[in-house]
Amino acid sequence: MADLKDTKETQLLYRQSVWTRVTHWVWxxxxxxxxxxxxxIFNAHPILYLGRQSGFGDKQYLGPQAGYGSKQFDNTVLDIHAEMHDGRIVGVTSILGHDFDTTGLLGKSGSKDQPVYQAFPEWATIPSYYDLATGRVIHFFFAWILVPTWFVWLFASLINGHFWHDIVPRLRDFRLLPRDIVSHLRLKFPHRRSYNVLQKLSYAVILILVIPGMIATGLTMSPGVDLAWPWLLDVFGGRQTARLLHFCGMLVIVLFFVVHIIMVIAAGPINEMRSMITGWYRSDQPEPTSGEA
Incomplete structure (x- = not known):
């Protein structure tokens, strides 16, 4: 099969391999x-801490060693809850001790007649109603799909060159960074076989840093894994810090997804979707030479 089909004004290029397309849709x-x-799962305890254990605010705990005495500490980073304000219940999101009224979205959601008092609203969770056991089953089931899919993608990408050509930015790519930023701000997206530097940076962050980091921090939150590999607790500074990093990784993935969808629509959804379904991508510009890149 030829890698290039010529038309009068554009070139139809084979851009995405079957491995890239399959793993993309599985992800x-x-x-x-x-x-x-x-x-x-987060709704079961919607508080994030920094460190090896959860703090208790102004509550006291007994130190691990005899004679250590009691100590007051609060290592809370994020706390989403509902509380009473001026005779009414409101949703509150506390970030590093600073409170924000998030009624209707976080802490308190639902209708006026049927309010829901939980961190994230029912429409954002599976199951939609509160069910920690089912949420854990679903989460771990898809985790067992995510991990091997990432390894399949990594192996295939290293073999076919996708990893080095399309994911890892080269030094010469960064010279084009100002131009690509201006092009994106002007909503102009040249259609080429190669990814631009902003695409490479975003994919590298997600595929090389965030997803492996999510896998590692997820394992660190497991007492059984910690028993077998106690060094994970040292790497991430404790189970609570691992949970915090896991949550932050989720936020990065959600942000990436939103930006990704916006870019697909802005760059031409038919061409982008065809590329990720059939592998063929219509390019309106020739590939730059090494001197141009």
Whole structure:
């Protein structure tokens, strides 16, 4: 099969391999269920801490060693809850001790007649109603799909060159960064076989840093894994810090998804979708030479 079909004004290029396309759509489904079930799990204890253990605010705890005495500490980073304000219940999101009224979205959602008092609203979780056990089953089921899919993508991408050509930015790519930023701000997206530097940077962050980081922090939150690999607790500074990083990774993935969809629509959804379904991509510009790049 030829890699290039010529037309009068454009070139139809074979851009995405079957491995890239299959793993892309598996991730799309898997990450959807993992994020929504993860929010269901988070609702069981919607507080994030920094460190090896959860703090108790102004409560006291007994130190691990005799004679250590009692100590007051609060290592809370994020706290989503509902509380009473001026005779009414409101949703509150506390970030590093600063409170924000998030009624209707976080802490308190639902209708006026049927309010829901939980961190994330029912429409954002799977199951939609509160069910921690089912949320955990769904989350771990798709985790077992996510991990091997990432390894399949990594192996295939290293073999076919996709990893080095399209994911890892080269030094010469960064010279084009100002031009690509201006093009994106002007909503002008040249259609080429190669990814631009902003695409490479975003894909590298997600595929090389965030997804492996999510896998590692997820394992660190497991007491059984910690028993077998206690060094994970040292790497991430404790189970609570791992949970915080896991949550932050989820936010990065959601942000990436939103920006990704916007860019697909802005760049031409038919051409972009055809590329990820059939592999063929219509390019309106010739590939730059090494001197141009």
């Amino acid at each position: 799309a489904v898997t990450l959807f269920f993992m994020v929504t079930s993860g929010l269901q």
